[in-house]
Amino acid sequence: MRAVLLAVAATCASAFMAPSPVSLSRRPLRLSQSRSAAVRVPRASPVMMANIKERTVRAPVFDEVCEQTGITLTRYMMEVSRANPELRDLESLISGIQQACKTISSLVDRATITGMVGYANGGGSINVQGEEQKKLDVVTNDVLKRALRFTGKVGIIASEEEDVPVFNKDAYKVPGGEGKYQDVTVDIGSKYVTVFDPLDGSSNVDANIPTGTIFGVYEEAESMENCMVNDDSVEGSCLLNTLQPGDALVASGYCLYSSSCMFVFTIGAGVNGFTYDRSIGEFVLTHPNIQLPKRGKIYSMNEANRWDWDKPLQDYVTAIQTGQGQTKAKYSSRYIGSMVGDVHRTLLYGGIFGYPADKKNKDGKLRLLYEAAPMSFLMEQAGGLSLTGKTRIMDLVPQKVHQRVPFLAGSYDDVMEMRSYYDACDDPEIIKRCLARLEGSAK
Numbered sequence: 001m002r003a004v005l006l007a008v009a010a011t012c013a014s015a016f017m018a019p020s021p022v023s024l025s026r027r028p029l030r031l032s033q034s035r036s037a038a039v040r041v042p043r044a045s046p047v048m049m050a051n052i053k054e055r056t057v058r059a060p061v062f063d064e065v066c067e068q069t070g071i072t073l074t075r076y077m078m079e080v081s082r083a084n085p086e087l088r089d090l091e092s093l094i095s096g097i098q099q100a101c102k103t104i105s106s107l108v109d110r111a112t113i114t115g116m117v118g119y120a121n122g123g124g125s126i127n128v129q130g131e132e133q134k135k136l137d138v139v140t141n142d143v144l145k146r147a148l149r150f151t152g153k154v155g156i157i158a159s160e161e162e163d164v165p166v167f168n169k170d171a172y173k174v175p176g177g178e179g180k181y182q183d184v185t186v187d188i189g190s191k192y193v194t195v196f197d198p199l200d201g202s203s204n205v206d207a208n209i210p211t212g213t214i215f216g217v218y219e220e221a222e223s224m225e226n227c228m229v230n231d232d233s234v235e236g237s238c239l240l241n242t243l244q245p246g247d248a249l250v251a252s253g254y255c256l257y258s259s260s261c262m263f264v265f266t267i268g269a270g271v272n273g274f275t276y277d278r279s280i281g282e283f284v285l286t287h288p289n290i291q292l293p294k295r296g297k298i299y300s301m302n303e304a305n306r307w308d309w310d311k312p313l314q315d316y317v318t319a320i321q322t323g324q325g326q327t328k329a330k331y332s333s334r335y336i337g338s339m340v341g342d343v344h345r346t347l348l349y350g351g352i353f354g355y356p357a358d359k360k361n362k363d364g365k366l367r368l369l370y371e372a373a374p375m376s377f378l379m380e381q382a383g384g385l386s387l388t389g390k391t392r393i394m395d396l397v398p399q400k401v402h403q404r405v406p407f408l409a410g411s412y413d414d415v416m417e418m419r420s421y422y423d424a425c426d427d428p429e430i431i432k433r434c435l436a437r438l439e440g441s442a443k
């Protein structure tokens, strides 16, 4: 059991004192060991915390590699489950997700040919977050739900396109069966909770700009049975089991739909990237053990919001633009406006990408559960760091499925340099927000 809560409290505590040293361990990552009496230590419910375990995941070994196919994702997962029998069920789950990604890749590729562009239902289809749904948002959500259902390993899903997490009886409807449901296809005792954004960056999709699928996999908590058997209590129990902190993630990753289609993921033993080889219909390992450069030269944020950002962030960005940051280099700017693309570039080239808080959106724009936490797991596994500004995102326990959180992530030294501006700031409003997020995170 990890002492996450102390680390959580300590991250804000340093708002009241000099910045403290940061040490990087696999998990948990502690930003500071110091605590202030002014900070209440939040308490999390047993369900939320139950699944935060120290995991030792053995990396797969490949004695022999086929020259024609290389190491496919399918083989990679076979070796993972051979080396880690306790992760056996993850093999079918990742297989389901990769199958969905191949389908979504093809849907996105052919969208302008098949007419799958524009808004769902001719416009006016609004998701729970008030965003207008694209045709592809709806279809890709369905593709993923079904693929996960077919694995038999996923009890609950939470998606950007679903109002609440569901044990997803809709996914079990018999096609054309007038509300009839198939027998439950989830294997008892081997269920995961899967969170995802089926098509992130979809506002860009009609313009052929990269998009992606983001996913995170949690183990179900012990009290999951209610979520399964009793329709009336489904919602509350599903909700409770879904709201787990990033530190409880078993796996996370994304699929990038761009000039090539890539599947990048972690099971807690580093980050690996696979490129889709359409000629054999397989993802092939092309980016083994991705390591974020400790420093980069790129910053990536929507600068239209600059004048509404927190003052510490404005000062930090000014410093790296003008060559007055720690490295004295003048940073360059890149911003796709599609999180998966921006994260992918940051993982490979380094630097810092973010969607920070601003005056209007005090919690930024990105969603904690199915965007920020899964991407933070990847960033940390690649040797980087992911913060709200001061707080480590993996520590936060979501209060709501669609909760937003400021997100600033990338090269370890760049993110720490950014944080030092927040550490030096004593603006009571920023400190209050930070504490509220942490205290809220454990109610």
Ligand code: FDP
Binding pocket: 199, 200, 201, 202, 203, 204, 302, 337, 338, 339, 340, 355, 365, 366, 371
């Ligand atoms: P989108 O609305 O197109 O789905 O998740 C939301 C997101 O895209 C991210 O992919 C992206 O980083 C961000 O919004 C871009 O927001 P701005 O247009 O406000 O820059």
